[in-house]
Amino acid sequence: MIDASPRGRRDALLAALSPGVRNGHGPLAQLMRGDGLHCVFQPLADLREGGIYAHEALIRGPEGTPLHTPDALLRCAGEEGLLQDFELLCVFIALQQWGVLGAAGRLFVNISADALVRGVALCGGASLAEAAQAMGVSARMVVLEITEHERVTDMEPLRHALKEVHASGARLALDDFGDGRSSLRLWSEAKPDFVKIDKYFVRDLGAHPENLQMLQAIKGIADVFGTTLIAEGIETQEDLRALRDLDIPYGQGYLLGRPAPLPRDTILLPALDALRDRRVAVLPHLGQNVRPGILRNLLVVQAPTATPETRNDTVAGLFKAHADLHAMAVVDGTRPVALINRQQFMNHYATLYFREVHGRKPCMAFANHAPRVVELDCDVDQLVGILTSQDQRYLNDGFIVTDNGRYVGLGTGDQLVRSVTEARIEAARHANPLTFLPGNIPISLHMQRLLDSGTEFVACYADLNHFKPFNDYYGYWRGDQMIRLVARLAVAHCDAQRDFVGHVGGDDFMLLFQSTDWLHRCQRIVDEFAQEALALFDDASRKAGGIWAEDRHGVKRFFTCTTLSIGAVRITPGTIAHAEEVANLAALAKHDAKLAASGLAWRDAADDSQADGHDRGPARIGGLGADRAIAPRSVAPLGARKAADRVATD
Numbered sequence: 001m002i003d004a005s006p007r008g009r010r011d012a013l014l015a016a017l018s019p020g021v022r023n024g025h026g027p028l029a030q031l032m033r034g035d036g037l038h039c040v041f042q043p044l045a046d047l048r049e050g051g052i053y054a055h056e057a058l059i060r061g062p063e064g065t066p067l068h069t070p071d072a073l074l075r076c077a078g079e080e081g082l083l084q085d086f087e088l089l090c091v092f093i094a095l096q097q098w099g100v101l102g103a104a105g106r107l108f109v110n111i112s113a114d115a116l117v118r119g120v121a122l123c124g125g126a127s128l129a130e131a132a133q134a135m136g137v138s139a140r141m142v143v144l145e146i147t148e149h150e151r152v153t154d155m156e157p158l159r160h161a162l163k164e165v166h167a168s169g170a171r172l173a174l175d176d177f178g179d180g181r182s183s184l185r186l187w188s189e190a191k192p193d194f195v196k197i198d199k200y201f202v203r204d205l206g207a208h209p210e211n212l213q214m215l216q217a218i219k220g221i222a223d224v225f226g227t228t229l230i231a232e233g234i235e236t237q238e239d240l241r242a243l244r245d246l247d248i249p250y251g252q253g254y255l256l257g258r259p260a261p262l263p264r265d266t267i268l269l270p271a272l273d274a275l276r277d278r279r280v281a282v283l284p285h286l287g288q289n290v291r292p293g294i295l296r297n298l299l300v301v302q303a304p305t306a307t308p309e310t311r312n313d314t315v316a317g318l319f320k321a322h323a324d325l326h327a328m329a330v331v332d333g334t335r336p337v338a339l340i341n342r343q344q345f346m347n348h349y350a351t352l353y354f355r356e357v358h359g360r361k362p363c364m365a366f367a368n369h370a371p372r373v374v375e376l377d378c379d380v381d382q383l384v385g386i387l388t389s390q391d392q393r394y395l396n397d398g399f400i401v402t403d404n405g406r407y408v409g410l411g412t413g414d415q416l417v418r419s420v421t422e423a424r425i426e427a428a429r430h431a432n433p434l435t436f437l438p439g440n441i442p443i444s445l446h447m448q449r450l451l452d453s454g455t456e457f458v459a460c461y462a463d464l465n466h467f468k469p470f471n472d473y474y475g476y477w478r479g480d481q482m483i484r485l486v487a488r489l490a491v492a493h494c495d496a497q498r499d500f501v502g503h504v505g506g507d508d509f510m511l512l513f514q515s516t517d518w519l520h521r522c523q524r525i526v527d528e529f530a531q532e533a534l535a536l537f538d539d540a541s542r543k544a545g546g547i548w549a550e551d552r553h554g555v556k557r558f559f560t561c562t563t564l565s566i567g568a569v570r571i572t573p574g575t576i577a578h579a580e581e582v583a584n585l586a587a588l589a590k591h592d593a594k595l596a597a598s599g600l601a602w603r604d605a606a607d608d609s610q611a612d613g614h615d616r617g618p619a620r621i622g623g624l625g626a627d628r629a630i631a632p633r634s635v636a637p638l639g640a641r642k643a644a645d646r647v648a649t650d
Contacts, residue, residue, distance in 0.1 A: 199233020
């Protein structure tokens with residue numbers, strides 16, 4: 001279908017397309033026969049090196065007309081019944097322009113699955129490689145980007161077309177994955193070299209932690225299939241840094257470069273600055289939802305069952321044979337319909353009257369016809385609802401466990417309480433339920449990311465002085481208000497794009513700074529807390545400067561008004577390898593800060609790493625300039641920090 005000259009090749013293509021292209025009177029058909037269509041090129045960048053990796057060809061109509069934009073062109077093509085013809089002409093125009101420009105690098109060209117099948121058929125005996133080479137483009141530098149206007153239903157023709165594409169040396173990409181049309185099945189069947197992530201999951205990552213989790217899931221799929229990912233729609237430096245830190249290799253968007261008539265040599269300066277900035281992005285935190293199906297981890301009792309027709313004598317025999325059986329389910333087929341409590345039933349059965357009158361009768365008369373039934377895949381909120389309900393019979397009866405309504409076994413009230421407690425503890429490790437700040441696990445993960453990146457940062461351990469006496473004196477409600485005050489001030493004075501705020505638990509917080517003015521930020525947090533926390537004391541205590549309360553030894557003494565201490569450790573690249581070491585040093589610095597009048601102390605990890613664990617260097621204590629030597633102390637495990645600190649502060 002391809003002639004020698006550019007005009008001849010174009011005429012040959014038009015002749016091979018639908019009669020509607022040659023004879024149609026619609027605006028698009030006329031445009032396709034003329035020379036009004038052209039391509040612009042948008043760069044795809046290497047997010048690791050900051051260079052140009054490829055360009056995508058994007059079709060445009062005549063400037064200043066209703067058919068200038070791709071959306072308008074595609075809509076008109078659909079209305080005139082020329083969608084596949086239009087797509088094939090766009091591929092031709094893209095390759096021809098790229099060949100005339102003599103541009104280096106890969107070229108991404110959009111085409112639907114149906115148009116690709118038709119295009120391969122139009123080539124006839126000629127290979128795709130020959131068709132591309134005739135326009136001055138190596139097929140090995142072409143990436144056919146499959147778009148799905150509608151889901152592919154007949155895979156066999158597409159498989160043949162994809163085989164031809166691979167044979168030509170061209171590569172494949174799947175466009176807009178996640179937009180609702182691009183399917184996981186097509187990813188599996190087509191085995192593309194690249195997958196483009198739809199812009200919906202890329203934009204405003206800091207505001208949408210769910211999208212971050214989706215990106216991580218897509219990355220996991222890509223690892224399984226051996227596919228290279230490209231993020232579309234990158235428009236902010238924050239999103240660009242987050243994608244880089246997520247190890248998404250390539251990206252595209254207005255921040256990197258807008259579509260232009262000529263290919264770019266470099267990405268735009270703001271994008272280059274963002275990629276050169278080695279600070280680690282603070283990824284959004286999504287509190288760990290307690291997983292459904294936690295009952296699957298419990299030891300569900302595989303107990304014998306009765307049927308509605310089972311006699312009471314038989315039930316008694318089963319209870320006697322299974323001394324540890326607390327209850328028995330009555331099952332009709334696979335569906336549980338009642339529950340017999342062992343203690344209640346056997347108390348009745350112990351009487352001669354019951355055995356004589358009811359022994360041979362069906363057991364349903366002495367069963368609970370409305371037992372508590374719990375699905376294996378229920379979530380923790382449903383279990384909490386059971387615990388807090390007015391009907392507490394399940395504590396004795398236990399409950400029936402089902403899987404999709406089918407009987408599985410029995411559970412006990414003790415198991416239910418333990419399950420909910422363990423689930424809540426696990427959730428709190430991801431997000432503190434009081435402040436909703438990231439918990440221990442996200443803190444450790446972000447800390448390790450900072451260490452692995454080789455960037456300099458400051459780890460700050462914040463803790464309240466004399467909090468326990470305050471909490472005992474005013475009650476937990478006022479204590480919670482004080483902890484939330486610390487959280488609010490920490491978040492307010494940290495840069496959300498550079499600094500990480502986590503809640504270790506209780507009155508302990510961890511702040512991970514990449515901001516260079518971290519010391520001033522900490523000073524403001526300490527100073528503002530000292531002012532605002534006074535509002536949580538009564539007038540008499542404010543005038544006295546504190547409260548009388550019992551210490552940990554039961555001795556009543558005077559405690560000054562609660563203040564905040566922050567101990568900091570500066571981490572330089574190569575000084576520390578593991579997050580646990582950072583946490584240990586930060587705990588030491590926090591202890592130093594509790595001895596400082598200003599509530600601030602800081603030390604350098606490089607100094608500590610050179611010590612032998614017993615001869616620590618001096619920690620700097622005081623305001624923004626004072627130094628004071630601190631007695632040597634060894635690094636204590638992070639979990640042991642509380643006991644040692646309380647001796648000095650209560």
